[in-house]
Amino acid sequence: MKAVLAVIRRDxxxxxxxxxxxxxxxxxxxxxxxxxxxxxxxxxxxxRKIAPGILWVAALLATMLGLTRLFAxxxxxxxxxxxxxxxxxxxxxxxxxxxSHWLTTGLPLVLLAPVLGIQFDLEPEALGILVVAxxxxxxxLSLIGAIGAALTLGVRGGGVLLSLLVLPLYVPTLIxxxxxxxxxxxxxxxxxxxxxxxxxxxxxxxxxxxATTAALRIALE
Amino acid sequence: MRGNRASLEPPARxxxxxxxxxxxxxxxxxxxxxxxxxxxxxxxxxxAIFLVVGLYISFFVAPTDFQQGEGYRIIFIHVPAAxxxxxxxxxxxxxxxxxxxxxxxxxxxxxxxxAPTGALMAFLSLWxxxxxxxxxxxxxxxxxxxxxxSLILFFLYIGFIALQxxxxxxxxxxxxxxxxxxxxxxxxxIIYFSVKWWNTLHQGASVAINKAPAMATTMxxxxxxxxxxxWMYAIAVILTRVRAIILEREAHTEWxxxxxxxxGANA
Numbered sequence: 332m333k334a335v336l337a338v339i340r341r342d343x344x345x346x347x348x349x350x351x352x353x354x355x356x357x358x359x360x361x362x363x364x365x366x367x368x369x370x371x372x373x374x375x376x377x378x379r380k381i382a383p384g385i386l387w388v389a390a391l392l393a394t395m396l397g398l399t400r401l402f403a404x405x406x407x408x409x410x411x412x413x414x415x416x417x418x419x420x421x422x423x424x425x426x427x428x429x430x431s432h433w434l435t436t437g438l439p440l441v442l443l444a445p446v447l448g449i450q451f452d453l454e455p456e457a458l459g460i461l462v463v464a465x466x467x468x469x470x471x472l473s474l475i476g477a478i479g480a481a482l483t484l485g486v487r488g489g490g491v492l493l494s495l496l497v498l499p500l501y502v503p504t505l506i507x508x509x510x511x512x513x514x515x516x517x518x519x520x521x522x523x524x525x526x527x528x529x530x531x532x533x534x535x536x537x538x539x540x541x542a543t544t545a546a547l548r549i550a551l552e
Numbered sequence: 553m554r555g556n557r558a559s560l561e562p563p564a565r566x567x568x569x570x571x572x573x574x575x576x577x578x579x580x581x582x583x584x585x586x587x588x589x590x591x592x593x594x595x596x597x598x599x600a601i602f603l604v605v606g607l608y609i610s611f612f613v614a615p616t617d618f619q620q621g622e623g624y625r626i627i628f629i630h631v632p633a634a635x636x637x638x639x640x641x642x643x644x645x646x647x648x649x650x651x652x653x654x655x656x657x658x659x660x661x662x663x664x665x666x667a668p669t670g671a672l673m674a675f676l677s678l679w680x681x682x683x684x685x686x687x688x689x690x691x692x693x694x695x696x697x698x699x700x701x702s703l704i705l706f707f708l709y710i711g712f713i714a715l716q717x718x719x720x721x722x723x724x725x726x727x728x729x730x731x732x733x734x735x736x737x738x739x740x741x742i743i744y745f746s747v748k749w750w751n752t753l754h755q756g757a758s759v760a761i762n763k764a765p766a767m768a769t770t771m772x773x774x775x776x777x778x779x780x781x782x783w784m785y786a787i788a789v790i791l792t793r794v795r796a797i798i799l800e801r802e803a804h805t806e807w808x809x810x811x812x813x814x815x816g817a818n819a
Contacts, residue, residue: 482715486719488718499708499736500739503739534738542731545731546728550728552724
């Protein structure tokens with residue numbers, strides 16, 4: 332546990348030293364979301380309808396931006412090999428890295444989403460569910476993304492390949508996440524979608540670090 | 553990692569027990585290569601027979617559908633292709649899992665050989681589906697549960713092929729592909745059901761096949777025979793491809809150099 336905290340602390344510290352990387356992903360999120368009303372037209376009824384989908388798709392893409400950096404710098408300077416050799420289980424250390432990835436990319440998205448939701452004229456209730464859905468969904472994005480990041484580590488054309496591998500796997504998260512908000516917008520209960528999102532999260536918390544570790548060991552071999 | 557590789561090579565070559573076929577013998581590319589070569593013509597033959605019979609039934613014997621007219625006959629290609637695309641993904645993931653667990657080389661080659669055929673089947677089911685959808689629903693594409701999950705399945709195949717192609721080291725490509733295939737196979741049912749639930753909100757009328765009036769027996773028979781034809785075709789093509797992969801990867805070995813086809817090509 333101590334090792335996990337140390338990894339989280341280290342990655343957060345590194346992120347704090349290189350603020351621009353974290354902020355880039357955030358501004359990407361803001362800009363992509365803001366482009367849609369400009370492209371589609373500012374009709375409030377239409378915007379309210381498409382808001383959940385747009386916010387979620389933008390969140391998916393913004394998460395992807397940070398994924399390539401999840402393991403690549405550590406792989407380049409040998410930290411990753413040291414982690415693999417350390418007496419602490421690699422899976423736990425990787426879990427720490429995934430948590431810090433979520434703290435630096437997922438959590439800011441969750442906090443920003445309601446502000447952007449206002450741009451789309453969403454009701455307060457829908458904004459609340461949006462935050463809850465993103466709180467459940469963004470860790471899922473980090474967990475699934477970590478598998479992709481580990482698989483494409485050191486592979487040529489890794490960045491583009493990563494999106495090809497990870498985006499299809501993001502589909503259920505997108506559907507349930509955007510679905511929950513849509514339910515509220517159309518006056519239904521979002522409980523079912525949120526439960527499924529939580530179930531997926533539970534599944535991913537268990538399996539994803541394990542698969543990521545396996546993929547990293549292959550990359551390090 | 554490297555230490556146990558030697559011990560997990562084909563465990564007992566030639567050690568036959570009690571008259572049964574020793575399946576482990578064929579886990580080595582060297583002994584599987586000629587076996588596959590012997591099986592391929594048979595599967596091609598079976599594929600041709602089933603195809604002829606299946607196409608005859610589907611075009612001449614099966615009655616015209618009273619709702620959809622002649623257009624429904626695309627079902628005889630569409631449904632077997634869709635079945636194969638899903639089934640092949642599971643088989644691919646199965647081989648990948650075996651390869652990862654037992655560290656057998658042939659499993660990775662099989663997974664690699666299955667992927668293009670699976671992708672082809674997924675594409676074929678989407679394409680024929682579009683051709684069917686246009687006259688029946690008036691749209692090439694509908695964001696329906698089955699269609700969307702087939703599309704994602706196609707993307708998963710493409711991702712697997714792209715990942716394998718991007719990694720030069722064959723062993724690493726196998727293992728990385730195996731993990732992706734296994735993650736994908738977990739995702740397949742989730743996608744299938746998720747899109748189903750998602751769309752119940754938007755689409756009142758479902759266009760699922762199982763809601764159509766019960767099928768005539770000859771229709772069902774034609775479809776099953778066509779499915780068998782697709783099976784045989786898939787096996788034949790996959791075996792042919794796996795032989796090519798074996799030759800490619802084992803080109804440095806003595807036994808591969810001794811093969812008549814390799815010798816003939818070099819001479």
